[in-house]
Amino acid sequence: MEDIPAVHISNPKTLDFQVVRTTLLPGLLNTLANNKSLPLPLKLFEVQDVVLKDPSKDVGCRNRRRVCAVYCNKTSGFEIVHGLLDRLMLVLEAKYTDSSKPVNSEKLSYHLEEVDEHFCLFLLDKTYFPGRCADIILTPPGTSIGRLGIVHPQVLQNFGSALSVSSFEIDLEPFL
Numbered sequence: 001m002e003d004i005p006a007v008h009i010s011n012p013k014t015l016d017f018q019v020v021r022t023t024l025l026p027g028l029l030n031t032l033a034n035n036k037s038l039p040l041p042l043k044l045f046e047v048q049d050v051v052l053k054d055p056s057k058d059v060g061c062r063n064r065r066r067v068c069a070v071y072c073n074k075t076s077g078f079e080i081v082h083g084l085l086d087r088l089m090l091v092l093e094a095k096y097t098d099s100s101k102p103v104n105s106e107k108l109s110y111h112l113e114e115v116d117e118h119f120c121l122f123l124l125d126k127t128y129f130p131g132r133c134a135d136i137i138l139t140p141p142g143t144s145i146g147r148l149g150i151v152h153p154q155v156l157q158n159f160g161s162a163l164s165v166s167s168f169e170i171d172l173e174p175f176l
Contacts, residue, residue, distance in 0.1 A: 020061075024068035042073070045068065
């Protein structure tokens, strides 16, 4: 359990809650798994804090407010989740831009950058299907605030789901 890169709780009441969550997606996938009997499509979202390790802080961690949304159906529904992301960013006053065009504005904008398949397959993030996920880049400052994609079937199987799920999760702190 110590090899998990998350904040560990020193005296948890149950073994299920030994670490603080670093992402909202597993909670939503668990909710989907517990509601399989409901009619499709299933659409869920959550806005909540996650806790990330941060050695520069006195307590060794920091909270970040995030939003995560999932769409579950017989087909992935990627375009539906992408449309929801576009609407959310519009409400947050961040305009979509083509990543190949330079942005010379003080106003917020965003674009999607495809995640390298090797990153999904061999390195850190095996949550999404290789070649079916993208980083969400906010400009300024030009950094990733989240990820959008089709959840990998093995991840869904771990949660007891045989349906397709698309999701996004973004950090809301730059907008607050």
